[in-house]
Amino acid sequence: MNRHLSILIVITLTFSFGLTSCSSIFTGLYGMKKTNTVDEKTIVQYAKKYNITNADCYELDTTYFSYLFSLDTTKYNSQIKNHYQPLQVLYYDKSGQLTSFQVNCYAGGFPNLKWDRNEIMTTFPTKQQAPIDSILSIETQLKYLKPLSQTTKLLNDSYDYIVIVYWNRFMGRQSKRLIRFVQDNSKLAIGTKVKIIYANTDNIFAGQ
Secondary structure, three states: HHHHHHHHHHHHHHHOOOOOOOOOHHHHHHHOOOOOOOOOHHHHHHHHHHHOOOEEEEEEOHHHHHHHOOHHHHHHHHHHHHHHHOOOOEEEEEOOEEEEEEHHHHHHHOOOOOOHHHOOOOOOOOOOOOOOOOOOOOOHHHHHHOOOOOOOOOOOOHEEEEEEEOOOOOOOOHHHHHHHHHHHHHOOOOOOOOEEEEEOOOOHHHHO
């Protein structure tokens, strides 16, 4: 990752949460921790704490950002920014199309992100939060998800919706709350086969 991109990510994360500085005071109020590399044991430990089953746990490959910035940044700048945020939820339908997209920088709220702002999570799939785009198909997304040792193979065509949650240790309770909101929302999908999978993003951000 080049220096320009690293600086851009830091700036984006800072303003995404409505902060005026990256001080420990502000990040502490959001429950954020210092970014660090994590091994599989640590990912599994936090997954259990956040109510994620080992079978559905993945790690976002560190080459993912390289893919995003191989796209035309003059054409897809805002879309790229949305897709490199640390907390996201992507809802893909059976055809592989992105139908709903939740991103931390659109949630707002203090001292907790308001994932259900404007009651967007009162239906399944959720109402629109972040703008829908087509730069990341389900096939491309899955290519950058690394299964852990206990991850179960995903059969794409077995589900009406595949929901991918980006989460991490360094966002602390914000990750935990997001996961709870997504799991509660999935209970509204009556008569619909839904698979939620979880992509840990600690290592990709620890390298910035």
